[in-house]
Amino acid sequence: MVYTLLPDLHPNDHYATVCVRVTRKWEYRGLNDAEEPQHVDLVIADHEANVMYAEIPQEMVHAFNNQIQEDEIYEIRRFRVANAKSMYKAVDGCYMIKFTVHTIVTVVERPPTTYPRYTYKLTAFEDLPMLVGNVQNFIDVLGVIIEIGEIETIQPSNNQPAAPTRKLVLMDISGLQTQLTLWGQRATQFNVDGVYNNEEAKAVVSLFVGCLVKSYRGQDYLSGSSACKWYFNPEIPEAVDFHNRYAGERVQIRRVAPAPPQVVQPQVPPQQATTYLRELISIDPYEFPQGGCRCTVTIARLVPNVSWWFPSCVRCGKTCTPDPNGYICYACNSSTYRHKYKLVFVASDGTAEAEMICFGQIGQRIVGKPVEQVIRTVRRHEEFPPDIAGIVSQKHTFVVTVSNQSFYTRNRSFMVSSIIASYGRQRAIPQAVAGCCSRRLDNPRNSASSTAVTDAANTSSRHTPPATMHQHTPPRELLATEVLQKNTPPLDILDTPETRSTRKRLTYDASEDEEESDNEHPKRSRLAKMKGITETTNNQSTSDLPAKRPSPDHIKASGPRTTDHKTSRSHKNK
Incomplete structure (x- = not known):
């Protein structure tokens, strides 16, 4: 039977049939491998060593997950060819294969031996710092294991449950070292007892694929989760140089016990009483509670002429500066950044109005979408995309602290430190009562354009305010x-x-x-x-x-x- 090569696949190829080897397979079960499989990912290769990414969607996991195994060769037909993912790509390529209800998978009997077993694209250790925070492609590295840590349970953040981790140290052929942290099931599955003898202490050359480069407290490291896979002493040309380099030399693997857990007295966070904006504005910035205050407000309008996102340095989190080649953080001398939310809006609770600002994950919770997804919907002549304008009239309970700007300006502005509760969109935005008109926020930035943003969130079409049209329309010449x-x-x-x-x-x-x-x-x-x-x-x-x-x-x-x-x-x- 004539099979189609992977590079020849294109969308709408409904009748193509491929014969491939599954070189990698993993299940994505959420951030900590604690959920049901959301999708099953595959890396396949044909007999000419062409590779492609394939995915089994969640609704088809029960039909194909147990049928397809690693290192087996299958004939696959009646599948869908789609555009490749833009992030977390295991291999390069423009297209990917998606399994459907019509897909047929058959095991190939007595296949040829030309199908590759390893699919990788190595990255040198000295190039890893430039890839910190890059989630477009997974990273593959090759090195010798010199240190293995015991399993530790840590909590990545307040919003994520605790997960088991294991730290490794790898060394390349030039002696450069890097740290690799395995997460979840990968941490518990890792074991070198079958390939390493402490008496002989021979070098264990290891190929790790499907990693990401991250940074924690200024230290760069490799992170391996569900997509990570390793091969001990792989039969690849690059591994031969390692064996020649460390032939006849003892390479001891250090075993590091986890640090003793520190007994920390549980601290009960202080309960902030709900406060009206009128009272928050009257508090002196130097007397504002350091733990913040709680308030329930409705987003009245967006502040115009202020960007709703910013390029954040992946190392320090500060704003990067525009550069001819993109953005750069001069504090870290790094050009690696990621987009983050920066929402500046005016909130009201009926007693007063106040300017508030939030960043990162708090902004994503308010908008409901990742910032990269919203950036792709931006139109040229639009100050705010629909997803950003849609936050107007949302009601939330925030914990706020006074912003740095409030220490040297007359107007009070607040930083949203956390979201206690969300109540959705409201039919009406509360207006400040007559006795509190002096507390109504009034500054040059709150112009007619902010009113236009409010109208855009409440109606399906946007209209230019009459005042704005009159200002920008020159008077005609009188007859x-x-x-x-x-x-x-x-x-x-x-x-x-x-x-x-x-x-x-x-x-x-x-x-x-x-x-x-x-x-x-x-x-x-x-x-x-x-x-x-x-x-x-x-x-x-x-x-x-x-x-x-x-x-x-x-x-x-x-x-x-x-x-x-x-x-x-x-x-x-x-």
Whole structure:
């Protein structure tokens, strides 16, 4: 049977059949391998040593997980070819294979021996510091084991349960050392008793694949979890150099016992009483409780002209500085960074308004999506993507501390240190009561654009505020007739007893009024005269247009400006 090579696969290849060897297989069970399998990952290779990543989705795990085993060769057909993942890639490639309900897997009997057993892409130890925090690709390394630690149970963070770990130390052919930490099931499964004899102390050359480079308290290390796999004394060309280098030399593996656990008295965190914003704002920054205060607020609007993300250094967590090649942290001299949230918004609880800011995981909990996923939805002319604008009207209970900016400015701003509870979107945003109007946040950054963000979160379409449109729309040039009408007093107040004064009295000609009374259509006559004035005025240049009220003589020559015929008759009778 003719099989399709892995590089020849493309999307919509519904009838392709491949014959591959499963070189790696692992189950992803969450961060600490404590959950049910979310998906099963495979690395497959064809007879020409071409490699590709394959995935068994969660809904198909029960059908194929037990059927497919490592180091076996299978014929696979009726699968789906999809775009490769953008992160945590075990091998390079543009496409991947996904198992479906129609996929058929058959074990190949008496396969050829040309299928590779190892799939790897080695990274030198000296290049590891440049890959700290990089989650795009897994890292493969080759070294000699010189130290093995016992299993320790640690808690990565407050939001994650405790997990078993084991620390190893590897050394490359030049003597450079690096630390490798195994997590979860990988820590309990690791054992070198079958390949190492303490009396002979021969070098154990090990190939570790599927690792990530991380940093903890300034120290770089390799991290191996569910995707990590190791091979002792692998039969690869790169391992030959290690065996030649350490041939006839004792390489002792040190056994390190875990440090004795320190007895720590349990500390009960202080319970913060719920406080209104009006009271928080009145607290002096130097007297603000160090443990923070609890408040229940609703996000009223986003602060405009402030970025909602920032490039964070993977070593120190500080903001990186723009560089011609990307971003760089001058404090660590590192160009490796990751995107993190930086949400700046105005919150209200009905008593006052206050500016608040949150970073990282707290911002991700408010938005509900990873920052990389939101960045991919950014549009060119949008200040805030829909996911960011959608946090407006959300209600939360925060524990806040005073920000550093509050120590040298008049306005109070707060840092969100944790989220106690979330209540979802609210129908209305609480407004500060009349007696608390002085506590309403008022600074130049809260302009009409912040109101536009609030409208975008409450409606499906965004509208430009009328004030903003008026500010950015230049006034049009007035026509000659409009200038004349603008500079001419209203027709009904030219000559009436109520408006007679030394300043507003105009010359009045009764004879012209008599001519109008004899005409059948006096209004038509006045319009004809006005038309003559308009034609004469339009022929003049703009510079000749009158800037002030026309003189009484001009009005007299142009005809009466009154529109009330009864008023004219009353003057005539008088």
